[in-house]
Amino acid sequence: xxxxxxxxxxxxxxxxxxxxxxxxVYGKNLIYFDNGATSQKPQVVLDAINRYYSKDNAxxxxxxxxxxxxxxxxxxxxxxxxxxxxxxxxREEVIFTKGTTDGINLVANSFxxxxxxxxxxIITAMEHxxxxxxxxxxxxxxxxxxxxAPINKKGELIIEExxxxxxxxxxxxxxxxxxxTLGTINPVKELAQKAHAVGAKILVDGAQSIQHMPxxxxxxxxDFFVFSGHKVFGPTGIGVLYGKETLLDRMPPYxxxxxxxxxxxxxxxxxxxxxxxxxxxxxxxxGGICLGEAxxxxxxxDIVAIQKHEKxxxxxxxxxxxxxxxxxxxxxxxxxxxxxxxxxxxxxPFDIGTLLDKQGIAVRTGHHCTQPLMDFFGIPGTVRASxxxxxxxxxxxxxxxxVEKSINMLR
Amino acid sequence: MTIEQKQQEIIEDFDIYDDWMNKYEYIIELGKDLPxxxxxxxxxxxxxxxxxxxxxxxxxxxxxxMQFTADSDAIITKGIIGLLIRVLNNESPADVxxxxxxxxNDIGLQEHLSPTRANGLLSMVNKLKMAALKWxxxxxx
Numbered sequence: 262x263x264x265x266x267x268x269x270x271x272x273x274x275x276x277x278x279x280x281x282x283x284x285x286v287y288g289k290n291l292i293y294f295d296n297g298a299t300s301q302k303p304q305v306v307l308d309a310i311n312r313y314y315s316k317d318n319a320x321x322x323x324x325x326x327x328x329x330x331x332x333x334x335x336x337x338x339x340x341x342x343x344x345x346x347x348x349x350x351x352r353e354e355v356i357f358t359k360g361t362t363d364g365i366n367l368v369a370n371s372f373x374x375x376x377x378x379x380x381x382x383i384i385t386a387m388e389h390x391x392x393x394x395x396x397x398x399x400x401x402x403x404x405x406x407x408x409x410a411p412i413n414k415k416g417e418l419i420i421e422e423x424x425x426x427x428x429x430x431x432x433x434x435x436x437x438x439x440x441x442t443l444g445t446i447n448p449v450k451e452l453a454q455k456a457h458a459v460g461a462k463i464l465v466d467g468a469q470s471i472q473h474m475p476x477x478x479x480x481x482x483x484d485f486f487v488f489s490g491h492k493v494f495g496p497t498g499i500g501v502l503y504g505k506e507t508l509l510d511r512m513p514p515y516x517x518x519x520x521x522x523x524x525x526x527x528x529x530x531x532x533x534x535x536x537x538x539x540x541x542x543x544x545x546x547x548g549g550i551c552l553g554e555a556x557x558x559x560x561x562x563d564i565v566a567i568q569k570h571e572k573x574x575x576x577x578x579x580x581x582x583x584x585x586x587x588x589x590x591x592x593x594x595x596x597x598x599x600x601x602x603x604x605x606x607x608x609x610p611f612d613i614g615t616l617l618d619k620q621g622i623a624v625r626t627g628h629h630c631t632q633p634l635m636d637f638f639g640i641p642g643t644v645r646a647s648x649x650x651x652x653x654x655x656x657x658x659x660x661x662x663x664v665e666k667s668i669n670m671l672r
Numbered sequence: 673m674t675i676e677q678k679q680q681e682i683i684e685d686f687d688i689y690d691d692w693m694n695k696y697e698y699i700i701e702l703g704k705d706l707p708x709x710x711x712x713x714x715x716x717x718x719x720x721x722x723x724x725x726x727x728x729x730x731x732x733x734x735x736x737x738m739q740f741t742a743d744s745d746a747i748i749t750k751g752i753i754g755l756l757i758r759v760l761n762n763e764s765p766a767d768v769x770x771x772x773x774x775x776x777n778d779i780g781l782q783e784h785l786s787p788t789r790a791n792g793l794l795s796m797v798n799k800l801k802m803a804a805l806k807w808x809x810x811x812x813x
Contacts, residue, residue: 287692609746611725612700616748619692627724641745642724670697671747 270566276651278303278558289621292656297441297600297647298625299491300472302555306495309554313547321546322520322537336546339553340536343501346556347486348477353506353535357549360500361468362391364487365435367502367539368464369395371512372433372485378404380432383461385410385418385447386637387440390630392466396435406430412637416443416592424455431461438470442629442645443592444575444600446470453482462508468492472649473571473599475564478503490548495555499548502539509535516541567650571599574648574657581661585668591643602629602643608671610644616667617644622660675767678759679775686779695780696748703751709741720795725749727796731803737762738804742796752784753796760800765811768804773797 268274276282281301284291293301313335319328321336337352344355358364382396386409400407408431410423418436427434434456439446449465456463464485467476472493478486485508490499504512514521514532518541523531532538578601582588587606604610614626627642628635635642646660673681689695709718713730720727725746732739740757744750759775760768776782776793784793 609725609749611746612748616693616696619696641726666693670693670700 267561267563270563270570270650272570272651272653275562276653278305279651280304280307282651286621286623287619292622292652292659294646294648294652294656294660295623295625296472296492296649296652297469297629297645299497300494300649301651302496303494303558305558306551306555309551310496310547313550317550318547320543332546332550335550335553336544339549339551339556342553342556342560346476346560347501347503348479349503350479351506354503354509356502356504356509356536356539357544358487358500358502359498359545360489360491361466361487362395362489364485364500364502365391365464365466366395367515368485368487368504369399371515371539372462372508373399373403374513375511376403376405376432379406379430381406381408381426381428381430383408383410383423383426383431383434383436385423385436386412387416387418387443387445387631387634388435388437389441389466389468390632391468392435392437393633405432409633412445414638415594416440416445416597417594418445418447420448420451423452427455427459427461429459431456431459433462433464435464435466437466437468439473439598439600440592440631440634441469441600441647442602442631442634442643443594444597444602444647445592445594446474446596446598448596449483450481453484457482469599472559474568484508490552490555493552493555494558495552496545496548499545499552501552506535509539514538514541518542520544562650568598570650571648571652574652574654575599575601577654578646578648578657578660581657582664585665591638591640599649600645600647602645604638604640604643605668608668610642612671613644613664613667616670617660617663620663620666622663675759675763675771679773679778682755682759682775683778699751699755700747701751702754703744703747703749706743706750706754706757707741709743713741714743720792720799724792727753727792729753729796729799729803731800731807733765733807736764738765738768738807740800740803749793752781752793756796756800760804765804765807769801769808771801 279301317332319332321333340352340355344352396407408426410426411419413419436447438449453463462484465483467486467488471488484505486503488501491497521533521538521541523533582603589604591602610626614624617624625645709728709730714728718728718730725744727744729742740761742753
């Protein structure tokens with residue numbers, strides 16, 4: 262879709278597309294500030310789910326009949342929609358997965374097979390457990406070394422320290438694009454250049470970025486980019502691994518089974534070509550088609566205006582929270598977006614979260630699957646408000662009043 | 673008072689609150705009043721796993737009756753465990769082990785009982801009952 266066809270962004274109009282936002286929770290208007298965990302779904306995605314199972318449901322790729330061919334076409338069209346949105350070179354570079362975690366595990370297991378003892382992998386101190394544990398498991402299995410690039414107290418990657426970890430043994434840098442806990446935006450393009458300079462590959466965890474900013478894998482020059490459908494207004498259980506075709510070609514299959522084979526005999530099996538080599542078994546067909554629908558929806562929006570709106574919400578919320586006594590904002594990177602995490606002296610995040618819930622406000626509390634990061638800040642967890650484009654300034658006002666009320670009750 | 677009578681008493685206490693925030697205000701007050709566990713007993717082995725907040729629970733049997741003390745760094749969790757302790761303290765291990773703690777449902781706190789719920793109420797209930805069961809087994813004739 263060209264820029265000219267995009268409607269000007271209006272938060273009031275866009276909210277109408279999301280039926281889940283129009284409900285009462287404990288008698289209060291729902292305020293959904295847990296978008297970092299998952300996003301709500303627009304009507305077009307809900308309609309697509311209904312349409313698929315009502316009319317098009319069939320197994321794909323091998324069927325001779327009408328419905329199977331229709332489902333196959335739609336599934337493969339979704340792949341192309343996603344390819345174009347990411348600016349990937351070919352559709353072969355777009356692998357459907359279960360989600361971000363699945364994509365990272367695929368790379369750890371398959372790309373990991375190309376690594377040998379003594380090789381090194383670099384992650385950062387702000388990674389989600391999903392971008393820590395698969396590498397730890399790989400390092401243990403193949404006798405590799407995992408290095409962790411440190412962050413400063415603002416929650417920014419310390420680039421000089423990252424540089425010190427890079428060397429000729431580095432084979433992979435696995436880094437989050439945006440921290441789910443801190444909202445920090447990492448300079449992934451710069452990191453990709455640095456990684457490539459020593460001959461290493463880079464995986465970018467896009468679970469928290471694709472819904473908030475334009476993604477261009479060619480410009481970023483990442484080797485892998487992973488994301489989850491459900492965080493980008495699509496269904497759960499579906500996600501995408503983008504990989505450079507030359508690299509994916511060299512990598513062995515991850516799982517064996519149907520669809521990923523070319524010819525099977527008991528003596529030897531040859532594998533299917535990309536992208537099917539990495540898609541064993543019947544895929545999440547409805548998920549893929551409806552993720553395509555979600556990405557189509559997103560590409561019809563003015564992402565620059567969305568970025569601005571979300572940043573304004575986060576800044577507004579952070580400024581207001583900052584006026585509370587004994588309040589610490591966790592994550593004050595210069596480049597951050599969409600997330601405000603906070604912790605308050607003498608008040609447990611779980612207590613605030615419970616009371617906010619009873620006031621109709623959905624937030625996340627706890628360690629956000631980033632326990633090492635919580636240890637770094639010396640706190641048990643935070644309260645995290647994470648925004649999407651359908652959130653409003655008025656909702657932030659209500660949220661702030663509810664936080665104040667909760668704190669007064671707890672102290 | 674029997675376990676059942678104490679549960680009924682709590683249900684009546686909560687009956688007057690029709691608003692969730694008032695209900696939680698009461699739970700928070702209970703949390704503030706919870707008899708504190710002896711600080712030396714706040715050890716790793718008394719920590720209940722699976723809670724977003726940290727909860728320590730100690731169980732003793734004095735004169736054949738269960739005596740629980742607990743603490744948590746989250747006040748709502750403390751309030752809820754305070755309710756459990758109010759129901760189960762001074763009861764025989766056999767009665768505690770087999771107690772049907774229906775009051776949790778009746779006062780609308782069942783959401784806290786789901787197995788993956790962050791405050792681990794289910795783990796707390798299990799731990800309270802296991803302590804009683806363990807004593808019963810060890811002291812069988």
